[in-house]
Amino acid sequence: MNKKLIIMFVLFLAAGFNQQVIAGELQSLRGSVDTDKNSKAPELKKYSKDGEPIARDYVQQPPLIPHKIKGYRVNKNANKCLSCHSWKNYRESGATKISQTHFEDREKHVLANISARRYFCTQCHVPQVVSPPLVKNNFKPVAAITGE
Numbered sequence: 082m083n084k085k086l087i088i089m090f091v092l093f094l095a096a097g098f099n100q101q102v103i104a105g106e107l108q109s110l111r112g113s114v115d116t117d118k119n120s121k122a123p124e125l126k127k128y129s130k131d132g133e134p135i136a137r138d139y140v141q142q143p144p145l146i147p148h149k150i151k152g153y154r155v156n157k158n159a160n161k162c163l164s165c166h167s168w169k170n171y172r173e174s175g176a177t178k179i180s181q182t183h184f185e186d187r188e189k190h191v192l193a194n195i196s197a198r199r200y201f202c203t204q205c206h207v208p209q210v211v212s213p214p215l216v217k218n219n220f221k222p223v224a225a226i227t228g229e
């Protein structure tokens with residue numbers, strides 16, 4: 082075997098070994114988890130009730146969803162969110178209308194309808210659950226936004 086081959090072989094062995102170590106010691110924020118047994122996420126039941134808009138912590142934060150979204154489908158045929166949040170329907174439903182940015186494609190062309198990259202709302206907007214935080218968080222928004 083030449084030198085190059087030997088090095089490759091050693092690297093190959095090391096990679097395999099590494100993977101085993103990682104798989105054995107997997108730690109999640111909730112502690113150690115048996116990934117095989119718990120491959121399905123637990124059902125979250127305590128979604129926050131419908132309420133007022135939640136204050137934003139930084140400029141460009143996608144606002145959090147202050148209401149339940151159970152059963153709200155978004156697929157290629159229909160978008161439940163837009164039935165309240167579109168410019169056509171927001172007045173009637175009392176929901177905030179989607180902003181101008183949601184009509185821009187990635188080349189910044191402004192479209193007549195919602196941009197495909199903003200179609201799947203829950204990619205960015207998430208509802209909230211009543212639950213203690215998983216990890217401590219000391220984040221403080223800059224004063225310019227909160228006025229504090």
Ligand code: HEC
Binds near residue numbers: 145147164174
């Ligand atoms: C039945 C009507 C309805 C549907 C359907 C609906 N919403 Fe809402 N949404 C509202 C109303 C009403 C508000 C609160 C407006 C207020 O109180 O000022 C709101 C608030 C929000 C806000 C907060 C806006 C802000 O400025 O803070 C977000 C984000 C949001 N909804 C996202 C969604 C998403 C994503 C979906 C689909 C999964 C959805 N909504 C479906 C009616 C709806």
Ligand code: HEC
Binds near residue numbers: 166177195199204
């Ligand atoms: C790629 C991420 C992304 C997706 C997808 C997305 N949004 Fe947003 N949304 C944002 C961000 C970021 C903001 C805040 C800045 C802004 O207005 O663009 C926002 C703002 C909003 C607001 C508040 C507008 C305002 O005037 O304050 C509403 C309501 C909203 N989005 C609803 C929706 C709905 C409904 C969908 C799906 C049809 C959607 N968004 C899809 C990122 C996203």
